[in-house]
Amino acid sequence: MAALAWLLIPLFAAVGAAIWGGWAQRHRTTGDVAELAGYARFRDAMEKAGTGRDAA
Template sequence: MGVLLWLLIPVLAALAAVLYSGWALRTRKTGDVAELAGYARFREAMERAHSDSDAA
C-alpha cells in the first residue's frame, strides 16, 4: 500500500501540471485593442513633444 501512495504523488503532480498548463494557455477574450490604443496615444504624445522641442 505504501508503494501505491508513493506512486500517487507524481501522478497527482502531473495532473496538477496539466491543469495549470491548460489554465495558463487559455484563450483570452480581451485582445490587444486597449493596448494598441494606448500605444497610439503614446506615439501621438511623443510626436507632439518632439515637434514642440523643434519649435524652440
C-alpha cells in the first residue's frame, strides 16, 4: 500500500502541472485596449499640466 502512495504522488503532481499549464496558457481577451486608453489619458493630463507654466 505504501508503494501505491509513492506512485500516486508523481501522478497528482503531473495532473496539477497539466492544470496549471492549461490555466497559464489561456487566451486573455482584454488585450492592450485598456492599457492604451490609460496611456492616452496620462498623456493628455501631462499636456494639460504643462500648459500653465512658463517655459523658462
